[in-house]
Amino acid sequence: MKIQVLGPLSADVNGMSIVPTAGKPRQILALLALYPGRVMPVPTLMEEIWGTELPQSALTTLQTYILQLRRRLGTAMGPGAPGTAKDVLATRHGGYLLQMPAESVDVHEYERLVGEAQHAFDENEDEKAAATYRRALELWQGPALVDVRVGPILEIEVMRLEESRLATRERRIDVDLRLGRHVEVIAELVDLIARHPQHEGLHSQAMVALYRSGRQATALDVYHRLRRRLVEELGVEPAPQLQRLHQAMLAVDPQLDVISGPRRSSTFDLYAA
Numbered sequence: 001m002k003i004q005v006l007g008p009l010s011a012d013v014n015g016m017s018i019v020p021t022a023g024k025p026r027q028i029l030a031l032l033a034l035y036p037g038r039v040m041p042v043p044t045l046m047e048e049i050w051g052t053e054l055p056q057s058a059l060t061t062l063q064t065y066i067l068q069l070r071r072r073l074g075t076a077m078g079p080g081a082p083g084t085a086k087d088v089l090a091t092r093h094g095g096y097l098l099q100m101p102a103e104s105v106d107v108h109e110y111e112r113l114v115g116e117a118q119h120a121f122d123e124n125e126d127e128k129a130a131a132t133y134r135r136a137l138e139l140w141q142g143p144a145l146v147d148v149r150v151g152p153i154l155e156i157e158v159m160r161l162e163e164s165r166l167a168t169r170e171r172r173i174d175v176d177l178r179l180g181r182h183v184e185v186i187a188e189l190v191d192l193i194a195r196h197p198q199h200e201g202l203h204s205q206a207m208v209a210l211y212r213s214g215r216q217a218t219a220l221d222v223y224h225r226l227r228r229r230l231v232e233e234l235g236v237e238p239a240p241q242l243q244r245l246h247q248a249m250l251a252v253d254p255q256l257d258v259i260s261g262p263r264r265s266s267t268f269d270l271y272a273a
Contacts, residue, residue, distance in 0.1 A: 001088070003033045004106045006161070007141025009148050013076035020072060023149045024049050025065045030148050032089070032098045033105050034157055039095040048153040066096060107161065110139045114168055126175050133172035140165060166196070173205050174266050180258045182212040193222070197229055200242050201268040208267050211249055212258055219249055244271035 001018075004010040009030055011018045020026055027048055032040055046058050055061065066089065074085035090099050102108040113136035120129035144161040145154065169192070176185050189206040196202055203226045210219035223246045227238050237243070248256055248271060255270070265272070 001100050001104055003036075003100075003104060004141065005030060005033055005145055006106050006110060006139050006165075007144070008146055009033075013073060014078065016076040018069070018072040018076050020068060022068075025068050026148050027151060027154060028062075028065055029069060030145055031154055031157075032096065034107065036098045036100045036102050036105055036108070039092045039097045041095040044153060045096070048151040051152055066091075106139050107144075110136050111164075113139075114164070117168075118171070121171070121175060126179050130172060130175040130179060133168055133175065136168060137165070137172065166199075170201055170205070171266075177205065177208060177212075177267055178258065182209040182258070185209050186213060193226075198226075198234070200226070200239050201266070204242055204245055204268045204270075207245060207249065208256065208270070211256060216249060220246070223249075239268075241269055241272045 001011065001013045003012075009019055009026060011029060011033065019029065028045060031045065031048055042059070042062065045062060046054055049062070049065075050058060070085040070089050073088055077085060077088070088099050090097055103112070113132055117129045117132035117136060120126075120132060144158045144165075148154065150158055169188075173185050173189065176182075185205070186209050189202060189209055192202045193199065193206050203222055207219040207222050210216075210222065223238070223242070226242075230236050230238055238246075
């Protein structure tokens, strides 16, 4: 079985999709897929489907959804399978679980690659770190569970995954900037700061990429637009390290150069106290 949640929900067994068309069974499959090999308690599944307003028939209806999923699974497995659908989508005391290796779900492969990239980063292997971060990000086929109606549990999971995706992109760009790829990341950063207009880390990266590409005036304009937005919308000034980065650009500080700057710092923390 192969399951993808980093984009549209996809679950294939022997090349046959087992993803149901009905919304609530899709939610159940998605939630179980995020935690393969772990019991998902019945109350959690119910909360995901119905929130706090449970119908009187909630338990019976949930069992019907599980049965529907098992039927699709059994059809895809075929008569010659070594186990049964009930072995794969198993019942345990108080809940259900998918009996499958974690690596069969794309999100777990993604998290493994992110960990590998971080290790390479910590070991000063920047080329390997950048390449591995890219491999992790290439697993994404769109927003997480983009075609699944999410309830309160999946909503939190989707937010967590999207935050992780953004943080991974930010770390990958940090490595690219250390490798001197400032020109290559400008277009990506322009898009990112437009999508995340108050994200100071991304703005610091855009400023550094533009500055190192000989576009000092544009880099300073990025800072001023961010500052104006933060002051007008939130009533706060940019973070101290971002203010110091701005001053360093005005002073043409040599530390901003890709060769002489500190290697082990994120772009945002180039001028941390």
